[in-house]
Amino acid sequence: MTYLYNLVRYVFLVIVSLIHVQASANEIALSIYEELIDFRMTSHLQQNFAGELAVMHTNFEDNGADQISYRFYNQDELGSVNFELGARLYWLDAETPQGQDIDGHGLTLDIGSNHQLSDALLLELNISYAPDIITGGDFENVTEWDVRLSYRLVEKGNLFVGLRNLEVDTGQQDFDVYDDAYFGLKFEF
Numbered sequence: 001m002t003y004l005y006n007l008v009r010y011v012f013l014v015i016v017s018l019i020h021v022q023a024s025a026n027e028i029a030l031s032i033y034e035e036l037i038d039f040r041m042t043s044h045l046q047q048n049f050a051g052e053l054a055v056m057h058t059n060f061e062d063n064g065a066d067q068i069s070y071r072f073y074n075q076d077e078l079g080s081v082n083f084e085l086g087a088r089l090y091w092l093d094a095e096t097p098q099g100q101d102i103d104g105h106g107l108t109l110d111i112g113s114n115h116q117l118s119d120a121l122l123l124e125l126n127i128s129y130a131p132d133i134i135t136g137g138d139f140e141n142v143t144e145w146d147v148r149l150s151y152r153l154v155e156k157g158n159l160f161v162g163l164r165n166l167e168v169d170t171g172q173q174d175f176d177v178y179d180d181a182y183f184g185l186k187f188e189f
Contacts, residue, residue, distance in 0.1 A: 031184035065094035104137030
């Protein structure tokens with residue numbers, strides 16, 4: 001019981017610290033669709049580092065899921081292409097297609113890039129993978145990819161559409177937590 005109490009206490013302290021960092025967010029994005037809502041706050045830190053706090057709820061194919069994650073990444077620019085390398089701490093509570101509640105936590109390894117197609121268009125790609133060695137709870141591994149096309153409507157406001165896949169392997173089965181399109185708005189400060 002002491003181990004569980006200490007684990008909960010440390011996780012709570014980490015989350016409070018991360019939320020405090022996110023109070024100075026440079027970007028806020030809201031993604032929605034029929035079965036998805038995703039809210040993200042991104043803070044650009046010193047030099048080329050950034051942090052992103054994300055909260056997601058989905059009801060994909062009548063299977064509910066909730067996820068909280070914090071992604072820390074480094075970015076570097078080469079011409080009109082921006083490359084990202086980072087890691088994400090996550091907690092995911094999901095319902096399997098058979099109706100069983102499962103949850104997991106861990107660390108995903110992230111790579112991504114975005115390409116400025118024109119002054120108004122931006123193409124983004126992000127891939128995340130969490131192997132068994134850094135995944136806990138009911139999951140063997142977690143895989144996620146996200147492709148997004150943004151259009152700048154106003155100076156600091158974008159409209160975007162995307163396609164996202166979040167897949168979980170429990171050891172007995174693989175299933176999609178979310179695998180569909182979405183759209184949303186992003187504001188920069």
